Amino acid sequence: MTTARAVVLTNFTNPPELASFDVPPPTPGGLTVACRYAGICGTDLHPASGHLDVPTPLVLGHEGLGTVHALGTGTDRDANGDALAVGDTVMWASSIACHACHACHACHVLREPTLCANRRTYGVNRPVTEESPLRGSWGDFISLEPGTTVIRLPAGIDPVAAMSFACAGPTMVHALGGRRPVRLGETVVVQGSGPVGLAAAALAQLAGARVIGRLRPPTRETGEARGQPGSRRPAPGRSTTAAGRRPDSGSPPPRRAPPSRWAAHSSAGGAPRKP
Structure with missing residues (x-):
């Protein structure tokens, strides 16, 4: 045996x-x-x-x-x-x-x-x-x-790439596909850049959402740091609101579908339940 x-x-x-x-x-x-x-x-x-x-x-x-x-x-x-x-x-x-x-x-x-x-x-x-x-x-x-x-x-x-999605992937498929599906044009805020956070950013982007993600330290954001198109990082010294405009610009944000009112957390305290 x-x-x-x-x-x-x-x-x-x-x-x-x-x-x-x-x-x-x-x-x-x-x-x-x-x-x-x-x-x-x-x-x-x-x-x-x-x-x-x-x-x-x-x-x-x-x-x-x-x-x-x-x-x-x-x-x-x-x-x-x-x-x-x-x-x-x-x-x-x-x-x-x-x-x-x-x-x-x-x-x-x-x-x-x-x-x-x-x-x-x-x-x-x-x-x-x-x-x-x-x-x-x-x-x-x-x-x-x-x-x-x-x-x-x-x-x-690639088995290593697949393994990076082994636990975080089903967790976020359950959250963004089953519990609260992401809609085209919505804004999704991802706080944290662990496996769950990166899976959330990837799946939200595939669903057609605008992704705002942040790495630690808070001066870097997930999307641009990881090379994800469609994610945004403010210019040095400027901040961007969740609605998509700079507070000091005085101009309204571009028209888009109403943003979703939730954030996907990859921290231990805020992560969605695993499927």
Whole structure:
């Protein structure tokens, strides 16, 4: 049987350690993935610091990209309906809502499946005592169970670029596509330039919005600093209002669709919930 190394959080007083596990065959409807890349997110640091009440020991890591190692019986398509085969490059969503009660207020009313009381999250609440201990991306392999949203990556996609979107991307797709879609011509303010902030700026721009973003220190703005066309930075010594005109210009702002009255925060306190 194939063995895998994995980074395991055994308790909240000692650092994570390297352990070895047998790689079980995939369950029907599931698949086994050989992990090539794994992200390090603030969510990974909280359990390791004892800030989250999670079961231990567990394999850490909820962001990942890898190649299909084995397919379970009945697993032949990804979430888009594209064919899956051994060797394909895939990514997956970290969480699985139960979708079993059919009356969940979080899922059906709030459209917040992350609030599902029975949600299972890879690398967060999946201890090694489960049928497969490999339920986190910080290992050579991960066992993905039925119900996991798996996406096959098209050929030519840079895996490092894809990984930069692994967690921040779904977070902002949920925020700007599901919770409050961005409309053409709106103004979106992005505060902070972490992965979530950069994902917010990119998705808002793709939706046709005018993006105002700011890096730290506050004298630089995300758009121009990152080379994003359509973002704006005031000239030295001048400031620009959210409406798009300089306070001292005396001229009205250009006509455009009414700006949206929200800001997408990439700071820990203001980030939208992860999908």
